[in-house]
Amino acid sequence: MNIHTLDMLFGEQETIRTKNLQAGEFIFHQGESARNIFAIEKGQIRLVRPTFEGRLVTMHLAKEGESFAEAALFAEMYHCNAMAVTDTSIHIYPKEKVLHALRISSDTAEEYIFQLSAQVRALRTKLELRNILSARERILEYFHLYANPNSRELHLIVPLKEIAADLGLAHETFYRELAKLQKDNIIERKENKIILLP
Amino acid sequence: MNIHTLDMLFGEQETIRTKNLQAGEFIFHQGESARNIFAIEKGQIRLVRPTFEGRLVTMHLAKEGESFAEAALFAEMYHCNAMAVTDTSIHIYPKEKVLHALRISSDTAEEYIFQLSAQVRALRTKLELRNILSARERILEYFHLYANPNSRELHLIVPLKEIAADLGLAHETFYRELAKLQKDNIIERKENKIILLP
DNA sequence: CATAAGATATGATTCAGATCATATGCACCT
DNA sequence: AGGTGCATATGATCTGAATCATATCTTATG
Numbered sequence: 001m002n003i004h005t006l007d008m009l010f011g012e013q014e015t016i017r018t019k020n021l022q023a024g025e026f027i028f029h030q031g032e033s034a035r036n037i038f039a040i041e042k043g044q045i046r047l048v049r050p051t052f053e054g055r056l057v058t059m060h061l062a063k064e065g066e067s068f069a070e071a072a073l074f075a076e077m078y079h080c081n082a083m084a085v086t087d088t089s090i091h092i093y094p095k096e097k098v099l100h101a102l103r104i105s106s107d108t109a110e111e112y113i114f115q116l117s118a119q120v121r122a123l124r125t126k127l128e129l130r131n132i133l134s135a136r137e138r139i140l141e142y143f144h145l146y147a148n149p150n151s152r153e154l155h156l157i158v159p160l161k162e163i164a165a166d167l168g169l170a171h172e173t174f175y176r177e178l179a180k181l182q183k184d185n186i187i188e189r190k191e192n193k194i195i196l197l198p
Numbered sequence: 199m200n201i202h203t204l205d206m207l208f209g210e211q212e213t214i215r216t217k218n219l220q221a222g223e224f225i226f227h228q229g230e231s232a233r234n235i236f237a238i239e240k241g242q243i244r245l246v247r248p249t250f251e252g253r254l255v256t257m258h259l260a261k262e263g264e265s266f267a268e269a270a271l272f273a274e275m276y277h278c279n280a281m282a283v284t285d286t287s288i289h290i291y292p293k294e295k296v297l298h299a300l301r302i303s304s305d306t307a308e309e310y311i312f313q314l315s316a317q318v319r320a321l322r323t324k325l326e327l328r329n330i331l332s333a334r335e336r337i338l339e340y341f342h343l344y345a346n347p348n349s350r351e352l353h354l355i356v357p358l359k360e361i362a363a364d365l366g367l368a369h370e371t372f373y374r375e376l377a378k379l380q381k382d383n384i385i386e387r388k389e390n391k392i393i394l395l396p
Numbered sequence: 397c398a399t400a401a402g403a404t405a406t407g408a409t410t411c412a413g414a415t416c417a418t419a420t421g422c423a424c425c426t
Numbered sequence: 427a428g429g430t431g432c433a434t435a436t437g438a439t440c441t442g443a444a445t446c447a448t449a450t451c452t453t454a455t456g
Contacts, residue, residue, distance in 0.1 A: 049326070051330070051335070051339050051342070052338065052339065052342040053335065053338070053339075055335075057326050057329060057330065057339075058326070058329070059322050059323075059326050060322060070315065070318075071315055071318070071319045073311075073315060074312050074315055074316070079319075099308075102304075102307070102308060102311065103304045103308060104304070106300075106301045106302070106304060106307065109300070109304065109307040109308070109311065110297075110300060110301060110307070112311055113271075113300065113307065113310055113311060113314065114272050116311065116314035116315065116317075116318060117268065117269055117271060117272055117314065118272070119314075119318050120268075120269070120314060120317050120318060120321065121269045121277075123318065123321035123322065123325060124257050124258060124321065125257075126325060127321060127324060127325055127328070128247065128255050128256070128257050130325070130328050130366060131255055131256065131366065132249070132253075132255065133412090133443095133444075134412080134413095135412075135413065137249070137251065137253075140250065140251070141249050141250065141251075141255075144249070144250040159432090159433060159434090160433075160434070161432090161433060161434080168328060168329060169413080169414095170413070170414055170415075171433085171434085171435095172413090172414080172415080172416095172435085172436080173412090173413055173414075175433095175434065175435055175436075176413095176435085176436070178435095179435080179436080331413095331414075331442090331443095332442085332443095333442080333443065357402090357403060357404090358403075358404070359402090359403060359404080367443080367444095368443070368444055368445075369403085369404085369405095370405085370406080370443090370444080370445080370446095371442090371443055371444075373403095373404060373405055373406075374405080374406070374443095376405095377405075377406080
């Protein structure tokens, strides 16, 4: 769900709990009792899970407007750590209230199902991309997937570095491959756009 | 959703449409109007999408008892091709009926939300695993994730080959790494079990 | 029981992408 | 103007996983 849907579920704005976090501050840790779910008013939250070896793996990077820790709705405990990347303000929603709202409003439930389905599809697509071994092909497939099919253009709203991470590539590899694709006249770059040449 | 939940939604067993497919037979193709969603009574279905270059990428491998093409609930068209891997029998559910059932039964809706949430979590975990570069670490993390935390044992119900695919590794790499982990006394293998040694 | 099909296993080779290093460009701050 | 931080960019090197090849073991099947 997004922040608007969740806020609406709660009706009166004044009842919504909010919190301001400094960069690096934690919202919750793995294992803590899962009482709330959250949405981001401003800023970014990183959800990380420590591996058995102690390394940290990013589960998700939640952006402005997005909700996070929704898995908590059906879990006893949080299963990851949530940390503010930048200074961030969040909305806090007690999970029983959200569950209650879903139960009494079939519209809300349907909207939520819709959003979850979209998430599943998006995640499947991402995973599918990772099955393409070659960096060049993976990048091209990504562009074809997300470019406007008519104009064959892709607006870059996030930094290239982030796209690289999304694609599971080292950013160096990504930059390099972009340069090659440009040299081979397969793509063109203009301002914040990638244009797929025919 | 699974086949049981879906079947129950439809009440009388006799109203459920079924179909038998031969290995290799298609259920639907990308672009066709999305009228139904499906579940597998017996067999396996592979969902594949052709890349812009014509290569085929597997989106999902649906197993016995699982539903598939649920994305169709909120889409005009199917966005991938569905093919029977083996001889397979499926149940067919018209999507408006499913949507209707979700609308009138908040229990069903909640159950579905629960299952979708679990899917999202599972997919995130898979994606997270892929961000671990080293084959050995990825495998170990996988074992730690899915092993029984008390007995530190993991029952192998699917072939190793399939786990390798799930992990995004060539099966050769997986077999080799398993052998090494065994040699290094990090895991033990007994029958269909992997045991994590301390 | 014989044969086929697939899973498991391991060796040899190759190469693409990670990594490390370095440089430039750009926005923001004071 | 100078400084800090971050994105972009590119070069050099190296490692580890994919690939190809081959063999054995298991399971299904007529």
